[in-house]
Amino acid sequence: MSALSQALTYQTFHFDVVIIGAGGAGLRAALALRQQGHKVAVVSKVFPTRSHTVSAQGGINAALGNAGDDQWQWHLYDTIKGSDYLGDQDAIEVMCQDAPKIVRELEHMGVPFSRQEDGKIYQRAFGGQSQHYGKSQAKRTCAAADRTGHAILHALYQQNLHAGTEIFSEYFALDLLRQNGSDLLICGVLVQNLQTSELSVLWAKHTLLATGGAGQIFRTNSNASINTGDGLGMAQRAGIPLQDMEFWQFHPTGVAGKGMLISEATRGEGGILRNANGEAFMGRYAPKVKELASRDVVTRAIALEVEQGRGCGPAQDHVLLDLTHLPHDVIENRLPGIREISRTFLGIDPLEAPIPIFPTCHYMMGGIPTNLEGQVILPKQPMGANHSEQIAVPGLFAIGECACVSVHGANRLGGNSLLDIVVFGRRAANAIHQALLMAPHELAVTEDTSNISALLQRYQRWLEPANPETELTVFSLKTELQKIMERHCGVFRDQAHMQQAVNQLEHLEHQFAALRLHDQSALFNFERSSALELENLLAVAKATAYSALARQESRGAHSRVDFSERDDQNWLKHTLFYAEKAQLTYKPVNLTPKHHAPFVPEKRVY
Amino acid sequence: MQVLIDRYHPDTSPYTQCYDVDESMLSEGMMLLQLLQHLREQDPSLGFRSSCQEGVCGSDGMNINGKNGLSCITLVRDLGQRIHLRPLPGFAVIKDLIVDLGPFYQHYQAIKPRLAPEPSVAADLGQELLQTPEERAKLDGSYECILCGCCSSSCPSFWWNPDLFPGPAALLAVQRFVVDSRDIQRKERLEALNSATSIFRCRHIQNCTAACPKGLNPSRAIQALKHELLSQ
Amino acid sequence: MIHWQNLRGAAAHRWQRYSALYLAVYTPLLAIYVAQLPEQNSLQNLIGNLFHYCIFGYLSVIAYAFLLVHLWVGGRDILIDYLPRPHLNLGLNLYLLSLFAISLNLGWLIIDLYPY
Numbered sequence: 001m002s003a004l005s006q007a008l009t010y011q012t013f014h015f016d017v018v019i020i021g022a023g024g025a026g027l028r029a030a031l032a033l034r035q036q037g038h039k040v041a042v043v044s045k046v047f048p049t050r051s052h053t054v055s056a057q058g059g060i061n062a063a064l065g066n067a068g069d070d071q072w073q074w075h076l077y078d079t080i081k082g083s084d085y086l087g088d089q090d091a092i093e094v095m096c097q098d099a100p101k102i103v104r105e106l107e108h109m110g111v112p113f114s115r116q117e118d119g120k121i122y123q124r125a126f127g128g129q130s131q132h133y134g135k136s137q138a139k140r141t142c143a144a145a146d147r148t149g150h151a152i153l154h155a156l157y158q159q160n161l162h163a164g165t166e167i168f169s170e171y172f173a174l175d176l177l178r179q180n181g182s183d184l185l186i187c188g189v190l191v192q193n194l195q196t197s198e199l200s201v202l203w204a205k206h207t208l209l210a211t212g213g214a215g216q217i218f219r220t221n222s223n224a225s226i227n228t229g230d231g232l233g234m235a236q237r238a239g240i241p242l243q244d245m246e247f248w249q250f251h252p253t254g255v256a257g258k259g260m261l262i263s264e265a266t267r268g269e270g271g272i273l274r275n276a277n278g279e280a281f282m283g284r285y286a287p288k289v290k291e292l293a294s295r296d297v298v299t300r301a302i303a304l305e306v307e308q309g310r311g312c313g314p315a316q317d318h319v320l321l322d323l324t325h326l327p328h329d330v331i332e333n334r335l336p337g338i339r340e341i342s343r344t345f346l347g348i349d350p351l352e353a354p355i356p357i358f359p360t361c362h363y364m365m366g367g368i369p370t371n372l373e374g375q376v377i378l379p380k381q382p383m384g385a386n387h388s389e390q391i392a393v394p395g396l397f398a399i400g401e402c403a404c405v406s407v408h409g410a411n412r413l414g415g416n417s418l419l420d421i422v423v424f425g426r427r428a429a430n431a432i433h434q435a436l437l438m439a440p441h442e443l444a445v446t447e448d449t450s451n452i453s454a455l456l457q458r459y460q461r462w463l464e465p466a467n468p469e470t471e472l473t474v475f476s477l478k479t480e481l482q483k484i485m486e487r488h489c490g491v492f493r494d495q496a497h498m499q500q501a502v503n504q505l506e507h508l509e510h511q512f513a514a515l516r517l518h519d520q521s522a523l524f525n526f527e528r529s530s531a532l533e534l535e536n537l538l539a540v541a542k543a544t545a546y547s548a549l550a551r552q553e554s555r556g557a558h559s560r561v562d563f564s565e566r567d568d569q570n571w572l573k574h575t576l577f578y579a580e581k582a583q584l585t586y587k588p589v590n591l592t593p594k595h596h597a598p599f600v601p602e603k604r605v606y
Numbered sequence: 607m608q609v610l611i612d613r614y615h616p617d618t619s620p621y622t623q624c625y626d627v628d629e630s631m632l633s634e635g636m637m638l639l640q641l642l643q644h645l646r647e648q649d650p651s652l653g654f655r656s657s658c659q660e661g662v663c664g665s666d667g668m669n670i671n672g673k674n675g676l677s678c679i680t681l682v683r684d685l686g687q688r689i690h691l692r693p694l695p696g697f698a699v700i701k702d703l704i705v706d707l708g709p710f711y712q713h714y715q716a717i718k719p720r721l722a723p724e725p726s727v728a729a730d731l732g733q734e735l736l737q738t739p740e741e742r743a744k745l746d747g748s749y750e751c752i753l754c755g756c757c758s759s760s761c762p763s764f765w766w767n768p769d770l771f772p773g774p775a776a777l778l779a780v781q782r783f784v785v786d787s788r789d790i791q792r793k794e795r796l797e798a799l800n801s802a803t804s805i806f807r808c809r810h811i812q813n814c815t816a817a818c819p820k821g822l823n824p825s826r827a828i829q830a831l832k833h834e835l836l837s838q
Numbered sequence: 839m840i841h842w843q844n845l846r847g848a849a850a851h852r853w854q855r856y857s858a859l860y861l862a863v864y865t866p867l868l869a870i871y872v873a874q875l876p877e878q879n880s881l882q883n884l885i886g887n888l889f890h891y892c893i894f895g896y897l898s899v900i901a902y903a904f905l906l907v908h909l910w911v912g913g914r915d916i917l918i919d920y921l922p923r924p925h926l927n928l929g930l931n932l933y934l935l936s937l938f939a940i941s942l943n944l945g946w947l948i949i950d951l952y953p954y
């Protein structure tokens with residue numbers, strides 16, 4: 001125990017690697033590192049199998065070719081096209097090439113994939129998938145019924161139990177530890193035991209962020225309440241920019257009015273979208289592949305149908321996803337989870353009646369910028385002339401939804417995120433393993449040469465009681481934040497709205513600065529963890545609003561009414577947002593895969 | 607409408623708090639979790655866990671009007687005018703509706719829940735371990751467990767011997783691996799259950815099956831395991 | 839001495855099944871046998887006849903053995919459930935002892951009363 005200020009004491013631990021996040025990404029990396037014999041700690045604010053990977057439904061993409069011809073090159077093409085050419089082609093190439101092996105490896109770890117008659121992994125069609133570079137529909141999504149995320153997360157957790165990974169379950173990561181001095185060097189993390197509120201310092205030679213998404217910045221979302229972008233907040237506070245934060249995927253088929261996800265698998269298995277006239281309207285928006293167009297396309301189609309008065313229901317505020325024509329056994333065996341969600345939350349059995357759906361905020365394409373090895377990178381001279389030269393932040397890695405490699409660009413294809421988290425989870429682990437072999441020595445940082453005291457000082461405010469009279473609560477602020485983002489940074493955007501978002505977020509930030517806690521209990525203090533999360537949500541929302549406002553074009557999920565076309569001349573580049581001065585800078589997109597000719601941006605039609 | 611919640615904080619003695627809820631704030635199709643979140647906005651000290659809010663992460667198991675379940679998939683309107691919430695029975699209470707699931711997780715870990723395939727085959731990433739749809743179908747009903755603890759917490763055999771009896775969830779997990787055609791440790795897994803204090807503590811009163819929010823049937827899985835064990 | 843950690847699982851379960859089966863068949867036979875006995879009879883006579891003239895006596899000995907098994911497995915299971923762990927070994931041993939004592943007593947009774 002070392003004491004710093006009077007009140008705050010903390011315990012100290014030493015590890016080779018600390019991984020923050022026990023979702024698919026974190027657990028995959030932990031397993032690889034543990035199997036190499038390193039001393040690994042995984043920190044998670046919930047018990048590992050409660051991480052949001054568990055909710056993933058439809059499946060994971062890999063060109064296994066079990067259900068018809070397939071090649072990783074076609075997967076590469078589809079992903080680049082899906083990303084609206086903002087994805088880095090070298091990164092996407094790595095992911096698509098690794099995919100078959102990665103999926104087979106998961107299968108060997110016990111993931112109970114559904115099977116075809118020949119005993120191989122079952123693959124279904126998902127949006128944006130093609131054979132022969134856009135010619136015909138491919139079936140590339142490997143599925144365990146519609147519980148693929150659950151199957152993968154549990155298998156990874158089981159493997160980690162076997163490997164003996166040390167897990168700090170129900171510990172909240174507050175901030176990254178940094179070595180004082182000129183260079184940015186990350187050397188661990190400050191965490192808090194949620195049950196007891198005790199603080200601990202986990203020193204680590206390498207720190208890996210795998211904290212998942214932040215869908216909670218929008219009111220209607222498909223995300224768990226724990227998806228609050230904590231990793232992004234921590235990175236920002238450590239001085240690291242966030243990349244491509246204007247790109248948020250709104251999944252076309254959320255349960256109307258509630259937001260839970262109805263997987264794309266429903267459309268892959270043959271589901272049809274209908275408007276109030278009963279018309280299967282997707283034919284008008286994507287004549288060739290209809291329901292299986294890329295998500296951004298389908299989402300805009302639904303939003304437009306509703307906007308133009310063809311929405312269903314008394315308020316005309318949703319459309320219908322019709323599965324009633326599908327054979328019953330398809331729904332019962334391939335989509336049991338969807339049926340369960342529909343029955344539970346809507347009282348509707350999709351065997352008998354169509355499901356009311358509306359787009360819901362689902363996935364964050366942006367995140368902490370990394371290279372192909374998961375190392376966090378940033379421009380050497382952010383505002384200088386040569387801003388495209390990137391350097392790695394020593395000691396810091398990021399993977400999974402919180403990272404931006406970028407393999408999803410401006411729009412992610414369904415089934416590519418589960419792939420992303422395992423591929424780059426493994427790659428980052430390999431890179432860390434190599435780094436540990438090369439430099440096995442202990443950290444030279446101590447309390448005095450790190451930012452611990454500054455972090456503890458920042459934390460002090462949560463020990464000050466709130467004025468009992470105040471109306472201001474963490475809950476009211478969060479609701480306000482979600483409303484701002486939904487109103488001003490949703491599916492369709494324009495200058496005026498986004499400017500309002502920026503202004504209102506600024507105001508919210510001031511209010512947040514005045515926020516204190518009503519509950520001072522040390523035992524599972526939910527108000528405090530919510531406040532810590534809100535701080536991160538605010539950081540994410542701000543990065544989103546600023547980045548979106550600046551990007552004067554429509555690309556992928558960023559769809560502007562006032563700039564309705566893609567503008568490769570000026571905007572084929574990644575955004576980087578620096579929080580400290582709310583500054584933006586840009587870096588080029590990688591357009592040169594190693595083992596394939598480059599894909600030149602073309603008009604995107606489905 | 608009244609919501610009664612059994613509250614506990616180690617600094618004070620336990621009590622049941624009654625919240626009067628104005629029915630105008632209840633929306634159609636509202637889940638119990640939303641109601642709890644609403645109550646917590648007024649009283650942030652109220653303790654309960656939650657995460658995915660759609661019944662797949664298993665965080666919010668609790669005892670609802672005497673029956674274990676997940677608050678996020680329990681409709682408020684089905685619960686009547688008086689809702690009594692208690693922490694999951696059979697576990698040490700940490701705070702309000704938050705219990706210590708440590709013993710539950712330990713049992714899970716103790717059954718070695720991990721696929722053990724033929725090592726030579728497993729090392730080959732060029733190949734899938736094939737499984738026919740029929741073989742795969744055997745896993746249905748056991749792999750879907752979300753470890754919420756509702757079953758074990760409703761099991762008297764588990765209450766009586768929480769340290770020895772693995773409980774329905776862990777036994778369901780055993781079954782998941784025993785019936786997996788890719789696993790080669792079937793015998794060892796069964797042998798590990800062969801004691802007076804393990805699987806044979808189950809009397810098949812089926813509380814677990816009644817409690818499972820995912821509609822799984824641990825009791826039947828345990829029966830099948832016993833059968834396998836006896837016919838070894 | 840019995841220790842709870844050494845108690846058998848599958849084997850005990852199996853014996854419990856066998857004994858239950860045997861007793862299920864034996865009990866109706868016992869009822870028939872008893873129904874056929876003359877109304878007035880001395881215990882001594884009864885025991886003598888049982889073992890001297892018909893095989894039912896031997897079936898009864900087996901039934902008793904199975905009953906013991908059944909009582910033991912059922913009883914120990916109940917004790918495992920209900921006794922606090924620190925007293926479990928004591929309880930189990932006392933229970934076993936009492937089963938022995940009853941058997942001894944019964945054996946002694948039979949030998950004592952056997953008329954031939």
Ligand SMILES: Cc1cc2nc3c(=O)[nH]c(=O)nc-3n(C[C@H](O)[C@H](O)[C@H](O)COP(=O)(O)OP(=O)(O)OC[C@H]3O[C@@H](n4cnc5c(N)ncnc54)[C@H](O)[C@@H]3O)c2cc1C
Binds near residue numbers: 212223230
């Ligand atoms: C409903 C739904 C369905 C989906 N379906 C699919 C699909 O079919 N196919 C597909 O490819 N993708 C799908 N996705 C996307 C995909 O599931 C996610 O992008 C992916 O699982 C993210 O994994 P992750 O490991 O990065 O993060 P997560 O699984 O979200 O894990 C984050 C981890 O970080 C921890 N953490 C966060 N903050 C802190 C903190 N401050 N301190 C300590 N720990 C912290 C959490 O406890 C958790 O363990 C779906 C997403 C949703 C929401």
